[in-house]
Amino acid sequence: MSENQQVRAERPPRRSVGRVPIGLATVLLASMSGIGSAAATPVVPDELAELTFYTAAPDRVPGPHGSVIQLRPLSGDPGLAGARNYLVLYRSVDMQGDPVAVSGTLAVPDGAPPPGGWPLISWAHGTTGVADVCAPSHDTSPDFPAHDYTELVRHHQERWIAAGYAVAQTDYQGLGTPGPHGYLIGGAEQRAVTDMARAARQIDPEIGSRWVTIGHSQGGQAAVFTAAQAQQWAPELQLLGAVALAPASHQGVGLQASQVATTAGVASALAPLTGGAVSFLPLIIRGAQTVGEVDPARFLTPRAQSMLERGDIGCIGQLRQQDSWGGLNAADVFAPGGDISALVRVLNENDPSALTFRQPVLVLQGRADTTVPAPATDAMVVQQRATGQPVEYRTYPGADHRGVLDASYADALAWVNARFGR
Numbered sequence: 001m002s003e004n005q006q007v008r009a010e011r012p013p014r015r016s017v018g019r020v021p022i023g024l025a026t027v028l029l030a031s032m033s034g035i036g037s038a039a040a041t042p043v044v045p046d047e048l049a050e051l052t053f054y055t056a057a058p059d060r061v062p063g064p065h066g067s068v069i070q071l072r073p074l075s076g077d078p079g080l081a082g083a084r085n086y087l088v089l090y091r092s093v094d095m096q097g098d099p100v101a102v103s104g105t106l107a108v109p110d111g112a113p114p115p116g117g118w119p120l121i122s123w124a125h126g127t128t129g130v131a132d133v134c135a136p137s138h139d140t141s142p143d144f145p146a147h148d149y150t151e152l153v154r155h156h157q158e159r160w161i162a163a164g165y166a167v168a169q170t171d172y173q174g175l176g177t178p179g180p181h182g183y184l185i186g187g188a189e190q191r192a193v194t195d196m197a198r199a200a201r202q203i204d205p206e207i208g209s210r211w212v213t214i215g216h217s218q219g220g221q222a223a224v225f226t227a228a229q230a231q232q233w234a235p236e237l238q239l240l241g242a243v244a245l246a247p248a249s250h251q252g253v254g255l256q257a258s259q260v261a262t263t264a265g266v267a268s269a270l271a272p273l274t275g276g277a278v279s280f281l282p283l284i285i286r287g288a289q290t291v292g293e294v295d296p297a298r299f300l301t302p303r304a305q306s307m308l309e310r311g312d313i314g315c316i317g318q319l320r321q322q323d324s325w326g327g328l329n330a331a332d333v334f335a336p337g338g339d340i341s342a343l344v345r346v347l348n349e350n351d352p353s354a355l356t357f358r359q360p361v362l363v364l365q366g367r368a369d370t371t372v373p374a375p376a377t378d379a380m381v382v383q384q385r386a387t388g389q390p391v392e393y394r395t396y397p398g399a400d401h402r403g404v405l406d407a408s409y410a411d412a413l414a415w416v417n418a419r420f421g422r
Contacts, residue, residue: 054132054177056089056101063091065191066198066234069101078139080154082161083107087137090199092191094173094182095291101177104170104196105137108204109161117208118166119420122197124219124226125153125169126246129315130183130286135176136169145315149402153216156405160214163413164422166207170196172222174290183287184218184248186225186350193222194230197237210238212416216405217372220247220363224352227359240419241360243412244352245404246372249380251277251284252347258330259299259340278333279325282311288346299338304328353380360390362415364408366399 056069063069071088079085086106094100108118128134128146139150157167170192174181182188193213201207213230215223227242254277277284285308288294296308310324320326334340361384365377374395381393392415399407 053087053089054101054103054135061091061101062099065091065093065099066195066202067091068199068202071203074105076140078105078137078150078154080107080158080161080167082158083109083167084204086203088199088203089177090195092173092195094179094191095185095188100173100179102170102173102192102195103135103137103176104168104192104199106169106196106200106203107157107161107167108207109164109166113206113208114164116210117206118204119164119422120166120168120197120200120207120211121160121416122193122200122211122213122226123153123157123167123169124189124193124213124215124222125150125172126215126217126219127183127280127283127316128175129319130175130181130283130311131313131315132176133313134315135171137171137176145317148317152402152405156409159409160413163417165416166200166204168196168200180286180290182290183283184221184251184347184350185287185291186221186352186355187229188290189218189222190225190229191233193226194234194237197230198234201237209236210240210420212239212241212243212419214243214245214412214416215247216245217401218248220244220372221249221350221352223247224355224357224361225350227357227361228352228355231359239359241362241416242357243362243364243416245364245408245412246366246369246401247352247363247377247380248372249351249353250376252344252351254376255281255284255340255347256344259334259338278328278330279316279320281333282308282319282325283316284347285343286311288343292342292346294342294346299335299340299343301333301335304333351380353383354387355384355389356387357389360392360419362412363391363393364404364412365393365395366401366404366407367395367397368399369401369404371401 060069069089071086074085074087088106089101089103092100092102125136134146136150139147160167172192173188197211213223213226223242223244224247230239285296296305363381365374367374381391384391394411396404396407
């Protein structure tokens with residue numbers, strides 16, 4: 001039996017969700033018809049299922065960030081077992097200051113909430129891609145191109161549901177919804193994660209105002225940015241801390257090292273330290289282009305330029321194939337003497353290593369990780385501790401990039417429980 005088959009076999013059947021409770025329907029209708037320029041004709045949940053859910057009419061997008069545009073109940077994937085599940089479209093703000101619609105999911109445990117309401121986890125997912133088809137909330141069957149990863153994460157999230165936590169998960173800005181996805185742009189990710197937490201409380205008033213963020217890979221970077229910026233972005237909520245699993249860092253340094261090694265003819269020697277960045281490069285470029293003038297023609301070979309658009313339509317698993325970016329090495333990608341300064345500048349500006357934060361951060365890293373190499377995370381933590389940031393760091397021998405999720409769960413649960421005084 002494969003790992004994915006075993007995961008599916010171990011998961012209990014998902015709870016089917018029927019009609020939206022009367023209280024929730026009231027919240028839904030108010031959210032769609034009540035606030036300034038966000039006013040719109042109320043739409044009942046059954047009708048929402050017939051709409052193109054991810055594309056809101058332009059006049060419905062402006063409004064307070066973190067407020068709900070529309071939602072509908074979920075049954076089956078991508079919902080979580082043991083919970084009431086919802087697909088939600090909510091408001092956020094992009095890095096140019098414009099309102100945007102963002103999609104995500106919310107799972108609220110069955111049963112009565114504890115005193116003070118359900119403790120909330122706003123989950124930041126790892127890399128799936130930048131194409132709309134890669135949004136985790138689109139994963140309704142094994143045909144989803146990133147199903148092997150998103151199903152694994154859902155299985156992990158169901159452990160948090162069983163432990164008594166509500167779990168909200170954003171798709172991030174521009175992933176599933178109109179507009180470009182700011183891949184590895186920390187401020188945009190933070191806003192999506194934090195506004196998802198605000199939307200969760202509007203959807204279900206039984207969710208409390210205290211929350212933590214947990215993120216993996218791309219989401220680990222997002223979690224550290226959330227620790228640094230969320231309290232100011234949503235002061236009415238109380239962020240208790242952040243858990244960053246295998247957080248992406250030092251991307252700019254890695255690209256510079258790859259380019260230098262290519263020029264010197266020793267690119268293969270750096271492969272263990274650069275985290276297989278070649279397959280991620282089209283995503284990195286597209287993310288950087290959302291906030292900076294990055295011209296790939298200044299540093300990519302003609303062959304790599306011709307393949308750049310594959311990142312606009314394929315997800316990370318497809319990009320890793322040998323007939324795509326996975327079949328390229330650094331020498332195939334970087335033009336001799338190319339100017340990567342604009343791209344490196346954006347990546348350095350979005351590196352979590354130099355952030356300052358008051359909320360505690362728990363960093364969890366597998367020592368056998370070849371996607372986010374442990375030395376990069378080691379260096380991030382050293383820099384954060386050198387500037388006095390409240391960081392705890394735990395590593396797991398033998399755990400790879402995805403394996404760190406299960407390897408660290410007991411430690412993460414104990415740490416999060418302590419933040420909530422449970």
